[in-house]
Amino acid sequence: MQVVIIGSGNVASHMAKAFVLNGIPLIQVFGRNSEELKKIAEELNVPYSTEHLAEADVYFICVSDNSIEDVSKLITKKDGLVAHTSGSLPKEILVGEYRKSSFYPLQTFSKSKALDYKKIPFFIEAENEADKELLFELANKVSENVMESSHEKRKYIHLTAVFACNFVNHLFSKAKEISDSQKIPFDYFLPLIDETVQKIHEIEPKLAQTGPAVRNDVRVLQLHEQLLKDESLEIYKTMNHSIKKMYEL
Amino acid sequence: MQVVIIGSGNVASHMAKAFVLNGIPLIQVFGRNSEELKKIAEELNVPYSTEHLAEADVYFICVSDNSIEDVSKLITKKDGLVAHTSGSLPKEILVGEYRKSSFYPLQTFSKSKALDYKKIPFFIEAENEADKELLFELANKVSENVMESSHEKRKYIHLTAVFACNFVNHLFSKAKEISDSQKIPFDYFLPLIDETVQKIHEIEPKLAQTGPAVRNDVRVLQLHEQLLKDESLEIYKTMNHSIKKMYEL
Numbered sequence: 001m002q003v004v005i006i007g008s009g010n011v012a013s014h015m016a017k018a019f020v021l022n023g024i025p026l027i028q029v030f031g032r033n034s035e036e037l038k039k040i041a042e043e044l045n046v047p048y049s050t051e052h053l054a055e056a057d058v059y060f061i062c063v064s065d066n067s068i069e070d071v072s073k074l075i076t077k078k079d080g081l082v083a084h085t086s087g088s089l090p091k092e093i094l095v096g097e098y099r100k101s102s103f104y105p106l107q108t109f110s111k112s113k114a115l116d117y118k119k120i121p122f123f124i125e126a127e128n129e130a131d132k133e134l135l136f137e138l139a140n141k142v143s144e145n146v147m148e149s150s151h152e153k154r155k156y157i158h159l160t161a162v163f164a165c166n167f168v169n170h171l172f173s174k175a176k177e178i179s180d181s182q183k184i185p186f187d188y189f190l191p192l193i194d195e196t197v198q199k200i201h202e203i204e205p206k207l208a209q210t211g212p213a214v215r216n217d218v219r220v221l222q223l224h225e226q227l228l229k230d231e232s233l234e235i236y237k238t239m240n241h242s243i244k245k246m247y248e249l
Numbered sequence: 250m251q252v253v254i255i256g257s258g259n260v261a262s263h264m265a266k267a268f269v270l271n272g273i274p275l276i277q278v279f280g281r282n283s284e285e286l287k288k289i290a291e292e293l294n295v296p297y298s299t300e301h302l303a304e305a306d307v308y309f310i311c312v313s314d315n316s317i318e319d320v321s322k323l324i325t326k327k328d329g330l331v332a333h334t335s336g337s338l339p340k341e342i343l344v345g346e347y348r349k350s351s352f353y354p355l356q357t358f359s360k361s362k363a364l365d366y367k368k369i370p371f372f373i374e375a376e377n378e379a380d381k382e383l384l385f386e387l388a389n390k391v392s393e394n395v396m397e398s399s400h401e402k403r404k405y406i407h408l409t410a411v412f413a414c415n416f417v418n419h420l421f422s423k424a425k426e427i428s429d430s431q432k433i434p435f436d437y438f439l440p441l442i443d444e445t446v447q448k449i450h451e452i453e454p455k456l457a458q459t460g461p462a463v464r465n466d467v468r469v470l471q472l473h474e475q476l477l478k479d480e481s482l483e484i485y486k487t488m489n490h491s492i493k494k495m496y497e498l
Contacts, residue, residue, distance in 0.1 A: 107444060108448065115444065119440040121440065156430075159427055163427065165441050166459060169445055170458060170462075172413060173455045174491065184402065188370050188394075192356055195362075196417055205419075207359075208359055210415060211414070211415030213415065214415075215315070219315065224337070224411065232491075238480075241483070246422060
């Protein structure tokens, strides 16, 4: 059983690494960006190509959602299995005569950040039992946490992840913008941030809420609004409004 | 040197514990809520009162910002030192003939969650050098991370903390609302959330951003908007708008 990864971005490079580290026979990384492909190929000692897609049993398309459809047309092998790694798109976005599937790793991938692949939940959807079993077998080599998921459910998993990860990271960026503007080292906030996350391992987030909005501390809320402008002020108002709604304040 | 803590909420209970654990002579916890005071007093083996405020060298007012002014009037001792623990209010909010100060712990406190006090940054402001030194001495017994901070700077530290902690926790609440609505266990998202935070210990948050907004993935953004309503939709739009602005998309 031989697999190919298509793509050279964050997801592709981590999936390639996870496969190679766990003995999955990755025979090629394929894509457009030869510089990025070369880095992956050299690190993992795997062939790469920008021109000739290798013949494989399973193709993993690890490119941005906007490109999946176009990229999927490059695969001409009819008796192969193709999986995309999108949280939001159905497996039917893939265009070809091969068998279609989805192989969604619930994690945030940045190239320069090492990951413990064992803990990443993988969500799998396939056309038939045999393909599902094959994808489970591969995912189980990488992770301890492999599940089946319909497209309908996967959409909501991805949406939840956007709130719990992408938007959270953006709040960190905005927080750093504020502290940078006053020459306050962002490192001061790391113990607070770590504790914010540790807390929800033990307490429901709704019960862990602290801060001026949940106390309906009008004086502080007004003071803060005076210190903010533009998108930061919009975020401040939107989040406080939502907190007040949640706690019926 | 004897100290009293006024208050029985999250901050008061953790401050009392941090003081007792580190050998600071806490002679009383004082407040209105006898039930909560009793819990703190029994756990730490410290006297409590709802009526007679003990005579002490330093009083720590650990109550919500809205109540600090009123509570400060209860302290009639003229040669004492009084500190509030608010991130946003000036020390001059305190009303009395005593010396005024601020003693701000940068952390999120929930009663049921144990904390490593050593890592909490404390920000101190006082009227004179002697008081500053005294408060540093106390804070240094609790934490490895004690600094001076003007009110002006402290306001921005608190504001940054609201973005990095309070709003982040609310995003976790909203994320859980979405996953609960589809009967998806919120535990699935904990490795993702942990990694989101581990990442910013190594990478600037601005460089760690992932997700559909920073990829300007219009198809996914539209799909997600269709799945959301009310405050969740407002947050979705506000955050995506801010992400696009930050990355000039």
